[in-house]
Amino acid sequence: MTDKTAKEGLCTCCKNDFIPMEGKCCSYYQYWSSDAKKCDNCHHACYSCFGNLANQCTGCRPGKAFKDNVSPGTCVDVKKGDGKVACAAGYTLINNLKCIIDSVANSDCEQKKIKAFKKA
16 A cells, blocks of 8 residues: 555555555455455456456456456457457556556556656
8 A cells, every 4th residue: 555545544546566446455356345354356357346256347358358348247258359458438458457447547646657657
């Protein structure tokens, strides 16, 4: 974790390999489970998600795409993939590494990380 809001103690910015989710920092292929109070793994077909079920993907791993182009949703194998991650509507692919919700992708924190990544 990095930045936190003073009153709530919630993350607003996470280290490079983590994504802010519901005020917590989770790694790729994970989501924040408010029931378990921890980061849990996404379904194996998901690149990013909001739950651990196959139909809760917000991003698909390379070689997979959203079934019937419905997103968020289920990721299925594609015959000829372009090797890119597919993100759900309302999510942005950042540095070809992660799908994050647009409001977070446009935050000052993420924009700083994008600039640093491009310089490296």
